[in-house]
Amino acid sequence: MIPADAFLEPASQAGFDFYSGVPCSFLTPIIDRVIGDPRLAYVAAASEGEAVAIAAGSWLAGRGTVVMCQNSGLGNAVNPLTSLNYPFRIPTLLIVTWRGAPGLGDEPQHELMGAITTGLLDVMRVAHRPFPVTERDVDAALAEAVAEMARDGLPFAFVMEKGAVRDEGLVAADPPERATGSFTDLRLRNAAPGRAAALERFLSVVPEDACAIAATGYCGRELFTLADRAQHLYQVGSMGCAAATALGVALHTQRPVVAIDGDGAALMKLGTMATVGHCGPSNLIHLILDNGAYESTGGQPTPSANVDFAAIASACGYAHTFACDHLDGFEAALRCTFARSGPHLVHMRIAPGVMANLGRPSVKPADVARRFKDFVRSGA
Ligand SMILES: Cc1ncc(C[n+]2csc(CCOP(=O)(O)OP(=O)(O)O)c2C)c(N)n1
Numbered sequence: 001m002i003p004a005d006a007f008l009e010p011a012s013q014a015g016f017d018f019y020s021g022v023p024c025s026f027l028t029p030i031i032d033r034v035i036g037d038p039r040l041a042y043v044a045a046a047s048e049g050e051a052v053a054i055a056a057g058s059w060l061a062g063r064g065t066v067v068m069c070q071n072s073g074l075g076n077a078v079n080p081l082t083s084l085n086y087p088f089r090i091p092t093l094l095i096v097t098w099r100g101a102p103g104l105g106d107e108p109q110h111e112l113m114g115a116i117t118t119g120l121l122d123v124m125r126v127a128h129r130p131f132p133v134t135e136r137d138v139d140a141a142l143a144e145a146v147a148e149m150a151r152d153g154l155p156f157a158f159v160m161e162k163g164a165v166r167d168e169g170l171v172a173a174d175p176p177e178r179a180t181g182s183f184t185d186l187r188l189r190n191a192a193p194g195r196a197a198a199l200e201r202f203l204s205v206v207p208e209d210a211c212a213i214a215a216t217g218y219c220g221r222e223l224f225t226l227a228d229r230a231q232h233l234y235q236v237g238s239m240g241c242a243a244a245t246a247l248g249v250a251l252h253t254q255r256p257v258v259a260i261d262g263d264g265a266a267l268m269k270l271g272t273m274a275t276v277g278h279c280g281p282s283n284l285i286h287l288i289l290d291n292g293a294y295e296s297t298g299g300q301p302t303p304s305a306n307v308d309f310a311a312i313a314s315a316c317g318y319a320h321t322f323a324c325d326h327l328d329g330f331e332a333a334l335r336c337t338f339a340r341s342g343p344h345l346v347h348m349r350i351a352p353g354v355m356a357n358l359g360r361p362s363v364k365p366a367d368v369a370r371r372f373k374d375f376v377r378s379g380a
Pocket residue numbers: 079215216217218219237238239261262263264265266291293294295296297302
């Protein structure tokens with residue numbers, strides 16, 4: 001057993017200064033210490049997959065990141081680990097607890113995941129080793145993790161058994177108080193434009209210093225086809241993670257950061273809106289292009305018809321929300337978001353339809369990530 005600082009101090013010296021995650025009772029001592037240490041940033045995520053995406057965004061903004069979770073939550077993180085970190089070669093240090101470890105005698109819900117935890121990491125090509133349990137081992141463990149992550153650009157996991165870190169109690173700050181957000185209704189309820197027309201209008205008004213993360217499917221493909229820019233990240237996988245990744249970026253840059261979501265993608269990780277509202281980054285702009293369908297997979301209906309995304313965002317603590325359904329209203333909303341402090345949500349109803357001559361990002365994801373990172377950090 002080690003005190004939390006015996007890990008956190010050398011981890012900090014090794015460049016790990018941003019933490020996100022979802023608690024596990026095995027993690028309590030270390031999470032509580034991170035939350036209580038003003039030198040470390042911690043974002044409490046609504047799910048483990050979201051924590052992985054927030055960490056990915058933070059890495060894209062130049063931070064060294066750690067994601068802490070229970071091995072149950074590894075299940076929630078499989079999608080971004082395999083379709084965000086892996087193709088984009090985005091490393092993060094995972095601290096995964098080992099509930100249900102063989103011989104531990106744990107609860108029944110941990111039995112199977114306990115038996116497959118290290119195997120699951122192997123299958124996902126996440127290199128791992130036990131969390132260090134003596135102070136003497138910490139430096140070597142961190143050195144191994146740093147070397148592996150530098151070598152392949154992939155996540156590395158410490159698997160933490162019960163009682164690895166000594167409990168020292170929680171010193172948590174009060175959550176920030178937010179004024180009630182404003183809502184602007186710019187809808188005309190006429191025929192809505194298509195996604196490509198909305199993206200074209202976005203491209204015509206977005207400031208040059210802004211960066212944008214586009215959701216999986218047609219959203220990123222149309223953005224790429226209309227204009228391939230260094231400040232674009234086309235999220236080819238990790239459905240639902242655009243806003244969480246944008247949040248991770250926005251927390252570490254002054255630049256405007258835009259998440260361009262589909263309605264299906266936004267609904268898949270709706271909890272992220274709570275995290276955005278809680279963190280309150282003033283430079284985050286969350287666009288939802290809502291065609292009521294999973295258009296990229298054939299146009300099957302999403303459950304968005306009755307969803308008031310602007311009302312949800314307001315209730316979660318976004319500063320300004322907008323609803324629009326025509327290009328001039330969309331442009332007016334965008335201009336407000338670039339001029340005022342957010343976080344902002346723009347719910348734009350669009351008509352189904354895909355642009356002619358639709359392309360697919362031809363730049364490799366790992367190259368997209370690196371040029372995006374260079375862009376975010378330039379002039380920082
Ligand atoms: C976790 C996961 N589930 C399903 C898919 C398959 N998929 C790719 S794009 C997409 C539809 C996205 O719908 P939406 O966000 O509404 O955007 P649209 O296609 O309408 O632009 C789906 C279901 C996936 N890539 N990842």
